[in-house]
Amino acid sequence: MLRRRLIMASACCALGMAFSAQAAEIKVGLLSQFSGPYAWWGKEYQRGVDLYLAQIGNKIGTHTVTVLARDEGGTSPQKSRQLAQELVVRDQVQYLLGGTFTPTVLGVTDVATQTKTPFVICNAGTSSVTQKSPYFIRVGFTTWTVSVPLVQYALSQNLKKAAIVAADYAPGQDAIDAFGQTLSKLGGTLSGEVKVPLGTTNFSSYLQRVRDLQPQTVFMFMPVGPMSAGFIKAFKERELDKAGITLLANAETNEADLGAIGDSALGLTTALHYSPHLENATNKAFVAAYKTKYGKSELPSIASLAAYDGMRLIAEMIRANDGVRDGDKAITAAKGFKWESPRGPVSIDPKTREIVQNVYIRKVEKIDGQLGNKSFQTFTGVKDPWHEANPQ
Numbered sequence: 001m002l003r004r005r006l007i008m009a010s011a012c013c014a015l016g017m018a019f020s021a022q023a024a025e026i027k028v029g030l031l032s033q034f035s036g037p038y039a040w041w042g043k044e045y046q047r048g049v050d051l052y053l054a055q056i057g058n059k060i061g062t063h064t065v066t067v068l069a070r071d072e073g074g075t076s077p078q079k080s081r082q083l084a085q086e087l088v089v090r091d092q093v094q095y096l097l098g099g100t101f102t103p104t105v106l107g108v109t110d111v112a113t114q115t116k117t118p119f120v121i122c123n124a125g126t127s128s129v130t131q132k133s134p135y136f137i138r139v140g141f142t143t144w145t146v147s148v149p150l151v152q153y154a155l156s157q158n159l160k161k162a163a164i165v166a167a168d169y170a171p172g173q174d175a176i177d178a179f180g181q182t183l184s185k186l187g188g189t190l191s192g193e194v195k196v197p198l199g200t201t202n203f204s205s206y207l208q209r210v211r212d213l214q215p216q217t218v219f220m221f222m223p224v225g226p227m228s229a230g231f232i233k234a235f236k237e238r239e240l241d242k243a244g245i246t247l248l249a250n251a252e253t254n255e256a257d258l259g260a261i262g263d264s265a266l267g268l269t270t271a272l273h274y275s276p277h278l279e280n281a282t283n284k285a286f287v288a289a290y291k292t293k294y295g296k297s298e299l300p301s302i303a304s305l306a307a308y309d310g311m312r313l314i315a316e317m318i319r320a321n322d323g324v325r326d327g328d329k330a331i332t333a334a335k336g337f338k339w340e341s342p343r344g345p346v347s348i349d350p351k352t353r354e355i356v357q358n359v360y361i362r363k364v365e366k367i368d369g370q371l372g373n374k375s376f377q378t379f380t381g382v383k384d385p386w387h388e389a390n391p392q
Helices: 002-020 036-055 077-090 102-106 109-115 127-131 143-156 170-185 204-213 226-237 255-265 281-294 302-321 327-334 385-389
Strands: 025-032 063-071 095-098 119-121 136-138 161-167 189-196 217-221 246-249 269-272 338-341 344-348 355-367 370-382
Touching (some): 036 063, 095 302, 119 302, 127 136, 143 170, 143 217, 143 246, 143 385, 170 385, 226 246, 269 370, 281 302, 302 338
Parallel strands (some): 119 136, 161 217
Antiparallel strands (some): 344 355
C-alpha cells in the first residue's frame, strides 16, 4: 500500500513540474523531536531554520519558503515514514529537512527515494545512512568524522594505550569501531571496551572496570544529555583523572549540557566540528544574530547550526531549480556546493553527499565567566573516513 501511494505521489509530483516554476510558495518539511525527552533537538532545529529564513526575508528569488514542522516524538521509524509521506504526498513539500536519530532517518528512505525528494539530514551520525538513498544529504556530522581526529590527537600526546567506553546501542558500536580501528591502524593499543546500557545513571561498576584496564586514556561516546553528563561527573568524583587516566570525548560537552556537568567538565578535551566560541567572522555574526533573536544568554548549538546550514543548502537547490520540483537536478546542484559556514569552510562531497568540514580539538574553559569549548587545534577539510574506506 505504501509503495502504491508513493508511486502515485511521484507521478503527481512529476505532473506538477510543469506548473511549479510559477509557484510562489516552496514548501519544506521539517522532521524532528518537538516533544518528549529529546525535544531540545526540535527547538534548536526550529531556531536554526527561523534564523536563516528571517535573514533572507523568507524569499529565495521570487519564491516564498514555507516550513511545515512535524513532531517525530520518539525513535519510531514507522512514525517518521508516515509523517514524511504525509508531507510529500498531501502537503506537497519539495524538500525534507531534519531527522535526529539514525532509525528515524532510515524510516524515511522509501519516501525520499520513490518520490525523488531531497532529504537534508541534520544529525544521525551513522556513516552508512547516506548510502541508503541517492536523495539523502547530510549537513550534521558522523561519528567517524569526529572520532578519527580525536584518536590522532591522543596519539600526538603520546596517549597510546586506550580504553573505549560507549553506550550500548547502534551508534555506540559505530563509535567503538571508529575509535578502535583507528587506534590499531595508527599503532596504539586497545586495553578494552566497556559497553554501558542506555539509561544508566550509576556508573560505579563501569568505572571500576576502566580503572582495572589501566589505560592512559578513555575514548567516551554517550548520548548527549543526562547520561553523558552523569558519566563525566562520576569520572571526576571517582578520581580516575588523578589516577592518570585522560578522558576524551566528542559532542558530550555540548554548551547546553555544561551547566548540568558543572566544573567537572573543566579541562576536558573533545573533538567536534563546531563550538559557538569559534573565532571566525561568520561565526561571530551567527552567534550575535542568534543572541539578538533568542536572548543574550542563549548560544547556538550543533543542532541549530545544522538546521541553519541545511536551509542554506536547500536555498541553493531552490535557486538551481528556480522553484521547479526536480529532485535529481536539486541533488546535482548540491553536490560539490561550497559555502562559508559558522563552523568554517564547508562543501558537499559529490561522491558521498556528506558535508566536508573542519574538526576542532577543544578544551572546556571558563569563557566570560561561563563554561565553554575553546578550540586550540584544527583538522581541516575532513571527509567522512568511513566512506573513504567503504566507497558506494
